[in-house]
Amino acid sequence: MANITSNTESQRLTFWERIYLPEIAKGLGLTFKQMFKPSFTRQYPEERWIPEGSYRGRPVLVLEEDGERCVACGLCSRVCPALAIEVRAAETEQDKERYPEKFEINMLRCIYCGFCEEVCPEEAIVMSKDYELVFSSQQDGIFGKDKLLVPVAQLQERLEFLRQWR
Amino acid sequence: MSLIQLIIIVIQATILLTLMLVCAAYMVLAERKIAAWIQNRVGPNRVGPWGLFQSFADVIKLNLKEDIVPAAADYKFHALAPVIAIGVAITVYAIIPFSGPLVEIDGIQYGLSMAPNMNIGILAMLAMTSVGVYGIALAGWSSNNKYSLMGGLRSAAQMISYELSMGLAIIGVVLIAGSLNLIEIIQAQTSGIWYIFLQPAGFILFFITALAETNRAPFDLPEAEPELVGGYHTEYSGMKFGLLYLAEYANILASSAIMAALYLGGWDAIPFLDDSTILGLAPNSIPLVLLGHVVFLTKAFALVFVFIWVRWSLPRFRYDQLMNLGWKVLLPISLINVVLTGLGVLFFQ
Numbered sequence: 001m002a003n004i005t006s007n008t009e010s011q012r013l014t015f016w017e018r019i020y021l022p023e024i025a026k027g028l029g030l031t032f033k034q035m036f037k038p039s040f041t042r043q044y045p046e047e048r049w050i051p052e053g054s055y056r057g058r059p060v061l062v063l064e065e066d067g068e069r070c071v072a073c074g075l076c077s078r079v080c081p082a083l084a085i086e087v088r089a090a091e092t093e094q095d096k097e098r099y100p101e102k103f104e105i106n107m108l109r110c111i112y113c114g115f116c117e118e119v120c121p122e123e124a125i126v127m128s129k130d131y132e133l134v135f136s137s138q139q140d141g142i143f144g145k146d147k148l149l150v151p152v153a154q155l156q157e158r159l160e161f162l163r164q165w166r
Numbered sequence: 167m168s169l170i171q172l173i174i175i176v177i178q179a180t181i182l183l184t185l186m187l188v189c190a191a192y193m194v195l196a197e198r199k200i201a202a203w204i205q206n207r208v209g210p211n212r213v214g215p216w217g218l219f220q221s222f223a224d225v226i227k228l229n230l231k232e233d234i235v236p237a238a239a240d241y242k243f244h245a246l247a248p249v250i251a252i253g254v255a256i257t258v259y260a261i262i263p264f265s266g267p268l269v270e271i272d273g274i275q276y277g278l279s280m281a282p283n284m285n286i287g288i289l290a291m292l293a294m295t296s297v298g299v300y301g302i303a304l305a306g307w308s309s310n311n312k313y314s315l316m317g318g319l320r321s322a323a324q325m326i327s328y329e330l331s332m333g334l335a336i337i338g339v340v341l342i343a344g345s346l347n348l349i350e351i352i353q354a355q356t357s358g359i360w361y362i363f364l365q366p367a368g369f370i371l372f373f374i375t376a377l378a379e380t381n382r383a384p385f386d387l388p389e390a391e392p393e394l395v396g397g398y399h400t401e402y403s404g405m406k407f408g409l410l411y412l413a414e415y416a417n418i419l420a421s422s423a424i425m426a427a428l429y430l431g432g433w434d435a436i437p438f439l440d441d442s443t444i445l446g447l448a449p450n451s452i453p454l455v456l457l458g459h460v461v462f463l464t465k466a467f468a469l470v471f472v473f474i475w476v477r478w479s480l481p482r483f484r485y486d487q488l489m490n491l492g493w494k495v496l497l498p499i500s501l502i503n504v505v506l507t508g509l510g511v512l513f514f515q
Contacts, residue, residue, distance in 0.1 A: 021370070024479075024480065027479050027480060028475060028476065028479050030479070031204045031475065031478060031479040032475070034203070034204050034205070034206060035200070035203040035204055036203075037206055038206070039202070039203075039206045039207050039208050040206050040207070041207050041208040043208075
């Protein structure tokens with residue numbers, strides 16, 4: 001590297017800037033002004049953020065009055081890039097003929113990509129607004145049907161969002 | 167020294183040290199609060215109203231933590247370093263006169279200070295702060311960790327370079343006051359003008375060197391987190407870490423108090439004028455002395471605020487910039503300041 005002789009720091013700065021102290025005073029003035037501005041903090045446990053319909057929270061199964069929508073085709077399990085979903089199908093007397101006997105999502109593996117929702121032909125698995133996922137063991141991280149089934153009324157916003165863009 | 171005198175001094179020391187250590191603990195909270203305000207955040211607010219018990223929670227937590235000593239560390243010196251750091255930090259409080267004389271027993275005046283009339287006063291402060299380097303350098307060396315050692319070395323180099331300018335800045339004040347005794351320096355200011363107006367360059371020099379001496383940003387190279395992990399206290403945990411941390415804040419308070427005494431008139435409430443005649447109180451009467459105590463603490467804590475404010479405004483110096491500033495800028499300015507002050511004292515006094 002050649003020796004830099006022009007446009008050095010000492011040439012670019014004026015005398016007052018090179019003394020530092022006036023510039024430091026300016027900087028201090030800026031931070032002092034900041035002290036009186038309102039804070040951006042959300043007091044989390046008391047004040048919770050409610051996401052929009054477009055938010056991809058934890059995936060859930062849609063539950064209607066006569067049972068779940070899912071027909072256990074296994075597409076979600078096939079498309080899942082993190083291999084988080086496990087479906088075992090069984091037969092039923094209803095018109096749709098099939099239902100998931102076992103449906104498990106390993107929430108430790110889930111990456112919230114939303115591919116399962118996108119691929120689902122029945123709109124049976126959708127992303128919810130739930131972002132508070134805490135468990136104390138790896139076993140607790142595997143959500144079965146008991147935790148996954150959510151009444152359709154609670155998922156209206158997401159379903160409308162999906163229809164809008166599909 | 168009579169027994170009564172000894173008892174009084176022990177009581178004074180106990181009260182003052184307890185208060186000062188509590189203050190140091192609360193400065194940690196103040197630091198976090200002010201940092202939060204500057205960054206448009208809220209800061210600690212969970213422990214007690216407005217986060218007021220945060221400091222106690224921190225101390226309890228530090229006491230409950232496991233005290234880990236690295237296998238390669240020199241155990242004796244590893245344990246000794248925080249003791250030196252905090253011991254030296256508290257010793258400096260001995261010379262700070264927090265108030266004027268309050269009561270007189272057996273012909274000796276006592277105020278809210280431990281050894282205020284020490285005739286070497288400010289010199290003792292300089293001596294103790296130089297010993298303070300040992301705590302940090304020892305902590306860095308005995309940890310047997312390269313980052314700690316770098317932190318300790320940086321601290322030693324930094325303190326030696328900046329102590330020179332600090333001493334020369336103080337000489338300006340000593341020349342004008344004609345005394346090393348802090349009480350006499352303050353009394354010279356209460357009747358005359360504050361030394362910040364006679365020694366503006368000296369005040370700025372002292373402030374900058376005090377920032378460097380207490381390892382505060384922008385001179386916090388000994389504990390520069392991004393480069394040195396935690397610097398000299400990387401290998402410390404539990405209350406030993408707490409002591410190093412406390413020593414740092416105790417040093418800030420001590421240097422703020424000394425700055426208030428040397429340059430801002432100590433317990434003098436109104437600059438340029440005599441307080442006792444304006445307020446209609448007799449000199450050295452108890453209300454005036456107590457007012458002076460409050461004024462002194464207000465000045466000291468205002469300076470503590472500036473310390474914290476500077477930390478959250480300015481970026482850290484690079485190592486070569488630090489040395490350039492110390493030796494090529496501050497040292498010549500402080501020498502010129504001493505010469506000019508000497509000439510001024512010679513011709514105007």
